[in-house]
Amino acid sequence: MPHEPQPQRPDELDAEAVRTWSSLALAALGRAREDIDAINVYPVADADTGTNLYLTAESADRGLAEAFPEVTDGTGRTSLAEAVRAWAHGALVGARGNSGTILAQLLRGVADVLGDEPAERAQQAQQAGQGPGGLLARALTRAAEEAYAAVAHPVEGTMLTVAGAAARAGEAAGAAAGTAAEVARAAYDGARAALAETPGQLAALGRAGVVDAGGCGLVVVFGALWQALSGQEPAAEPVRGRAVPVPQSPDPCAQEEDGPAYEVIYLLEASEAAVGELRERLDGLGDSLVVVGGDGLWNVHVHVDDPGAAVEAGVVAGRPYRIRITHFGDERRRARGERAQRAVVAVVPGEGLAGLCGEAGATTVLVRPGEPPAVAELLDAVRRAHAREVVLLPGGAELRAAAAAAAEQARAEGVRVAVIPTRSAVQGLAALAVHDPEGSFDEDVVAMTAAAGATRYGELAVAERQSFTSAGICQAGDVLGLIDGDVAVIGSGLAETAEAVLDRMLGSGGELVTLVLGPDVPDAVAERLEAYVQQGHLAVDTVTYRGGRYSAPLLVGVE
Template sequence: MPHEPQPHTLDAEAVRTWSSLALAALGRAREDIDAINVYPVADADTGTNLYLTAESADRALDAAFGHGSADVSDATARPSLSEAVRAYAHGALIGARGNSGTILAQLLRGVADVLGAEPEGRGPGPLLAQALTRAAEEAYQAVAHPVEGTMLTVAGAAARAGEAVGSAAGTAADVARAAYDGARAALAETPGQLAALGRAGVVDAGGCGLVAVLGALWQALSGQEPEREPVRGRAVSVPRAPEPCAEEQGGPAYEVIYLLEATEAAVGALRARLDGLGDSLVVVGGDGLWNVHVHVDDPGAAVEAGVVAGRPYRIRITHFGDERRRGRGERAQRAVVAVVPGEGLAGLCAEAGATTVLARPGEVPAAAELADAIRRAHAREVVLLPGGADWRAAAGAAAEQARADGVRVAVIPTRSAVQGLAALAVHDPEGSFDEDVVAMTAAAGATRYAELAVAERQSFTSAGICQAGDVLGLIDGDVAVIGAGLAQTAEAVLERMLGSGGELVTLVLGPEVPDALAEHLEAYVQHGHLAVDTVTYRGGRYSAPLLIGVE
């Protein structure tokens, strides 16, 4: 709950109050901001993305305060201003959603870069003004191709207004008020700067959210609550600028977001690579951790570029077909959400129209992560493919959450990614929900699955004793073959699986498996089973060395 309005000095408690008030303000305005979201993609989620980003930042800040358990009257129990702003910015970075949330995360990082240093000799007002200026500068630098009339414009205007007051030795509250007023004035001008906004008769959605955040900052420092203002929407006729900026027409089909552990030099090369793949590129962060956001037609290539640069994780791929329907106020009738163990598989399923959740080795996706994926699918009916026996409990919990929100959800008990691929292949979004679920369940159940793994130690298995380094062939979850190499073990596994018949073999190669192995196994299958077809995919990072499906 937001703190009671009361003035604060520029300290850790002020940051905590700011965070609480900003989250509340974005919560109140979320649906209205979603409704005016027309640029760069009319996907009606800017308010939601800003709220979720602020929520992640607030959780991180709460953790810095000891989950609220610390006695705030004891100064030694509270974090310093530096610790608070850095926690706030870090929480936004790791939880940033969408274009607007990613930019907000970088704005908060810019504030933290200045306030976190706690330089001596400057009063709170000038210091805050400098922080807002740094925030705007870093946000502009993070966006590959800045466009005026957007959230960036509003941030720049806020910084200039705050700097004018800060240079005159104003208080921190004075600077925050000036920044808030400057942002509001700039927001009102955005429809004349961007043709998409002018045609729709709306202000920029991201800028609208930033005004709410700056209003919360002023309230935290002054104790005065900003007047509630309606979100400026289509009821207001706005004149067009003579030469408005260009905007996306149609645009790429996918949004790709991931966290990335990488060096700054590697991120520089990544920016160039992603800029050639798509648009709406925003890369924020620093100190080895980055949040990457881009719109592309080839999501697999965007993720692979991250693999080249460093270690990507928390990968989210969203198809804009459903997002654009949401921007028109429509909800898709049916969608598929798939949990997959590899970026390549995530891209493959996304291209088939599924919303994906990446599962990493040894980790079980949280029910909240799956519930968020169901929300992003934005459909009345959702088919959930958990992709592994260990993930079914989380899938069931997420399904219950979604049902409470009025979404009809069916969980198909897939135990392997290849069963999920088989289910996706027969998915019929135009048929009845029950018939679609039955067909997908039957396809998954008719697919035998196998996985090749390397033994880490000597142990007893259902196929005998294995030694460290042996290749294990697991069929339907049980060790069936122990071999000395991938090719030999894969041949033995295929022979056993095809012994009971089959029409199609699916091979999913791990990141370090050469293409030559796939070619060898395809020839092996064709030689012994002329009527059996073979398809091969790349699983990408986190995928097992080899997955095999037989239908």
């Protein structure tokens, strides 16, 4: 059930106020989403700012409702500290795009102030001579400060400018002993005024004749805050308001397409020191870098030409997951209301493979051991591909049912989908290698299916316990060599077992060997295996990739 906003006293800043603010902000962003998408010209004209803000707010609202369901029935039993922390955490784990990532950091800044325990919060407010209004003003100031700090190269005329103006206006109202509702109104008015000035601060906005899309969404969020605390609904305003007359572009989403080709987003478990080094590394790889979070969990957003390098940088820093790689060509087509004719969606077991498939133009879904993607996740990937025709590579026999269900739902939405029954990531790589987006759909599917089917696949794993296998009894710690899903070799060393697997796989011929190394396999093993293939099979070529975290110790493909 949707949360019903509860009337608040002007000075009441509690868990129910946060819940009401969240619900009102989500509903308002839902109403404004398409209008905000339509004026999205900076930093990339991909027409998704409104959608990204809405999805981030939706994740925040869900995090609050799931963590503290008692808040939804109006009892107010949950503390303000618990509620605001859950809200900020929900935004962090579900942040989408540049604007959504900044919104998540703004909510974290609010939580850093309002998330103190009641006794500590009251003591700080008393020492500063503040009531709830002053406390809210301090929270908005912290939010703006943290948002600026999270962006590698802050630009004025964006939602950062709007956040800063709202914080300053709220501070002035708080200093005048205003109530929480009065501070919220001042912040809302300050945000609106700052938004109107953005076309004169940022050339891209001035040329298009629009205000900043992210700032527009932030005004909606501040309007929801004022409504939550006052009970008064903000008047609807035209999204396209301008501060000064500027030449109107016939296409408000027109933009030079000379920036980085990919958007990379992932959650990262890492220390603050490691994240500091990650910022420097990613800053050298691309632009629009935003890293938000803290306490060991971060949301990383960057635009790059080399998505694999951006993901690998995360692997060096800590444990990245929920990796999303989006090609801006697809997003720009969507911004113009166009669909690509054909796209590929690949399920892969490692960040390195995700980057590799992303560079080949595929929309990727990262799978971790023991956590297969659900039907909804596969369907979301098909939708993100934004194409009339989609080829889905599940990458494992256990995912075939989920892939078929996602394909069936996508077909009901008008997308033509073919599922190629790949049983290993190396078969997916073989299929991608022959993918021809310019040919007919049927011919492309047939060629990709034939390439995948002609690729024998092997895998090395380490036995966790004594068990019976098709190759005999193995002991815990033994290296198992699997060929086409069955254990064929039991060995004690990785390299030796891999050589035995290669002998068997190449015994029936082959022209190309693909090796995908896991994160802990040294380069010396790859060099040894490449030399082994060259010595025994002069006509066979070898290519080697790094699978990244979550990939098996070794994947082998023979075509």
